[in-house]
Amino acid sequence: MKKIFGIIVLLLMLNIPCCFAGDSYLIDTAELVKMQNQVTEVGYRLLNQNSIEKRMVFVLDSGKPVNAGLCQSDRTIIIYRGMYSMLQNESELAAVLAHEISHAIDSYDGIFRGFFHWVSYACAPHKYEYKADKRAVDFMVNAGYNPVALIVVLNKTSAQPRYEWFANHPLTSKRLMEIYEYIYKKYPEYLVNNIYKNNMIYQNFLLTSKENRAKFQEKVKTNSSKKVRYK
Numbered sequence: 176m177k178k179i180f181g182i183i184v185l186l187l188m189l190n191i192p193c194c195f196a197g198d199s200y201l202i203d204t205a206e207l208v209k210m211q212n213q214v215t216e217v218g219y220r221l222l223n224q225n226s227i228e229k230r231m232v233f234v235l236d237s238g239k240p241v242n243a244g245l246c247q248s249d250r251t252i253i254i255y256r257g258m259y260s261m262l263q264n265e266s267e268l269a270a271v272l273a274h275e276i277s278h279a280i281d282s283y284d285g286i287f288r289g290f291f292h293w294v295s296y297a298c299a300p301h302k303y304e305y306k307a308d309k310r311a312v313d314f315m316v317n318a319g320y321n322p323v324a325l326i327v328v329l330n331k332t333s334a335q336p337r338y339e340w341f342a343n344h345p346l347t348s349k350r351l352m353e354i355y356e357y358i359y360k361k362y363p364e365y366l367v368n369n370i371y372k373n374n375m376i377y378q379n380f381l382l383t384s385k386e387n388r389a390k391f392q393e394k395v396k397t398n399s400s401k402k403v404r405y406k
Contacts, residue, residue, distance in 0.1 A: 214233050214234070245282065323377065
């Protein structure tokens with residue numbers, strides 16, 4: 176047990192992420208190449224259209240997890256086949272990649288080329304997740320994607336835990352409302368002319384966020400600058 180614990184500590188000290196894929200899908204090679212090309216094209220479109228000068232690469236992993244992530248040691252952004260299969264269009268793919276791009280940008284910050292950035296993230300993970308969501312909205316709009324897709328993706332891929340204590344991510348309901356509020360304030364045209372208004376996933380968001388949206392509308396009505404405590 177002590178040996179295993181020592182290995183884990185060493186990995187953390189070396190800032191080497193444990194990026195192990197789970198069971199893989201059996202995928203036709205041609206289909207895999209097509210999916211990888213789409214991931215690459217959308218990823219670099221986000222980078223180029225936002226003039227992001229930090230290097231990173233995009234990889235499709237055939238593993239089953241409904242997840243995407245960043246390997247901080249070399250800034251490889253990985254999207255798993257399980258996540259990819261949940262996406263309906265390029266805007267939704269862009270939503271996933273844009274969020275991870277934000278984390279990749281932050282991984283360059285700090286001494287020794289960001290070697291200790293994981294410590295900053297570990298101390299305030301919720302701050303970085305909210306930041307990545309809002310940055311993702313900006314990145315998507317600048318690259319010509321619909322930012323409402325980020326709400327749709329999170330609503331159908333991110334479950335609602337009972338508590339957010341000691342978790343890297345805030346409650347999904349809070350994240351969704353922070354994104355909705357950000358779009359409402361900065362890019363309202365996407366909500367006025369909402370192509371997702373008849374999308375069942377977006378309609379579910381409207382249903383489950385009714386109480387939170389009422390709080391936000393009260394803030395708008397009173398022209399308050401106070402931060403809303405969503406739940």
